[in-house]
Amino acid sequence: MSESLPAATIRTQVTVPLRFSDGYQTTARLHTFDGLVDGREHLAFALGDHTAAGAVPLVRPHSECLTGDVFGSQRCDCGPQLREAVQRIAEAGGYLLYLRQEGRGIGLYAKLDAYALQDAGLDTFEANVALGHDEDERDYTVAAQMLTALGVGPIAVLTNNPEKTDQLSRLGVTVTEQVPTGMFLSPANADYLAAKASRAARAADLPAVR
Ligand SMILES: Nc1nc2c(ncn2[C@@H]2O[C@H](COP(=O)(O)OP(=O)(O)OP(=O)(O)O)[C@@H](O)[C@H]2O)c(=O)[nH]1
Ligand SMILES: [Zn+2]
Numbered sequence: 001m002s003e004s005l006p007a008a009t010i011r012t013q014v015t016v017p018l019r020f021s022d023g024y025q026t027t028a029r030l031h032t033f034d035g036l037v038d039g040r041e042h043l044a045f046a047l048g049d050h051t052a053a054g055a056v057p058l059v060r061p062h063s064e065c066l067t068g069d070v071f072g073s074q075r076c077d078c079g080p081q082l083r084e085a086v087q088r089i090a091e092a093g094g095y096l097l098y099l100r101q102e103g104r105g106i107g108l109y110a111k112l113d114a115y116a117l118q119d120a121g122l123d124t125f126e127a128n129v130a131l132g133h134d135e136d137e138r139d140y141t142v143a144a145q146m147l148t149a150l151g152v153g154p155i156a157v158l159t160n161n162p163e164k165t166d167q168l169s170r171l172g173v174t175v176t177e178q179v180p181t182g183m184f185l186s187p188a189n190a191d192y193l194a195a196k197a198s199r200a201a202r203a204a205d206l207p208a209v210r
Helices: 066-070 078-092 108-119 124-130 141-149 162-170 190-205
Strands: 009-019 025-034 043-047 058-063 094-099 155-158 175-179
Touching: 025 078, 025 141, 043 078, 058 078, 066 078, 078 094, 078 155, 094 141, 094 155, 108 124, 124 190, 155 162, 162 175
Parallel strands: 058 094, 058 155, 155 175
Antiparallel strands: 009 025, 025 043, 043 094
């Protein structure tokens, strides 16, 4: 791990049985932390046999999306991605990092302002910029801190977003593999997914500049 990464420590561990609306059930060991750099209440859900000897844990850094994760909004694919991630990680063994980065880091109200601009014709990235934000303001330092505090070594990252993998690698996390998540298309999220896909493709083609 990176020497410059500020240390965080595990604050509390607690077991929580999970039950989803489709009946799927599993058990998570929730971890909270002290010392995360942004002072927010990020969570790590340990799922499945995450300490299996020799196994590389599957890790999903999942950015909070109140509308999609909790209320089933069809404007994005966050709810189905979260549901998929919990089951895949429970089967493989690993961690879901639930990161409080609502709206790609701009917050819930600003995300809804951005939705209003999207209804007027801007795409998901243009709307952020029109509001004076960056296209994506997420910083994954807290994810690297959480993994270090958990004593996790090399990981496989469950994401379609190369920025997550790149940032974690630069923060000193050894990523053995980027494992793609599913694509969950609905009539209401087609434009959003198309914008994300074109953005991800561009990011993959560009040299890392920071
Ligand atoms: N600003 C903004 N944020 C959005 C919009 N739609 C969804 N989000 C946020 O985007 C984030 C989605 O994060 P992720 O599920 O990690 O998606 P991702 O970055 O495409 O990466 P992967 O799903 O891992 O492939 C959540 O924080 C949502 O609240 C939008 O139109 N504008
Ligand atoms: Zn969402």
